Amino acid sequence: MNTTANNATTTAAATATTTTSTTTRAARSSLAASVKFKAFALSFSTFGPVIYCFCQFFNWPLFTFHPVTNRLVWGYEGPRPGEGPNMLWYGWTATTLLVAVVVGVVAMMLPARMTKKMPLALMWLFPILAIPYIVYSLMPWWTH
């Protein structure tokens, strides 16, 4: 009786091990193992902070939101009399995501040897370098 139970446990454990290793293999062979996704993800994240700074510097919001009237307008629109403030941050973020997706898709179409040349260090250097620019762009708040 005990032997049967032990055998059943061993079989169950073996099945569990097989399932686990299959799952692990499946996870590796999916998105994370894709060369095209690598090109997309690394390009998106490397150039994303640069694109965001450009969007903010040149004021390129995809849309402007007016929170008092809940009005959404394509592109930039300044605050209108009697309608409260305008919000541009949503639009800048949306433009950044859109352009970064385009950059990522273009990177996916390039030969792997070209995208491989992109230094990985840029992915953490660009957001660090973006900080002094962001602080500078907020100067009116610091010097008010």
Added chain:
Amino acid sequence: MDIISVGAFWTIWLLVHLLFSVGLLGALTHQAMAVALPVRRAAGGIVTRFRAVPAPGYATAVCVLWVLTFIVGSYIYTKYRIFVRIPLEQSGYFKTQGFFDFKEHVASLGLVLLPGYWYLWKNAQNEEYDTARKMVTVVLAVMCWFLFIVGHVLNNTRGFGS
């Protein structure tokens, strides 16, 4: 018929934003500590055990939590712009407001780092990515702490209930 007041409604969303951010802060801090100061030997004190976590397991959770915190933060931002920012400006809290704008930019910069961060962690076995993975994780953790502290100070200055 209103079940809860408008103030309570936005306060609940602010608390949801807080809860997501606490989860994110914990996960990212664990991961950043594990990758920046890897543990050579198991056991030890609480700091060693804090660093001795299976760091790759946090990557997807960090991405999901960052996105959720970002979405809820973006939702409550519409009310913040009218009911918090305008009184802050009228009261002369210009530097406090400057830090909020700084926070929103940092949140967006962090958001665009997520696909690359996720890819680097999902390929943690590749030694070629070690430095980039470590630095991106530390940058995200520093960003997260900054976002959390600024949010906390702003809520102290003028939360939704005030």
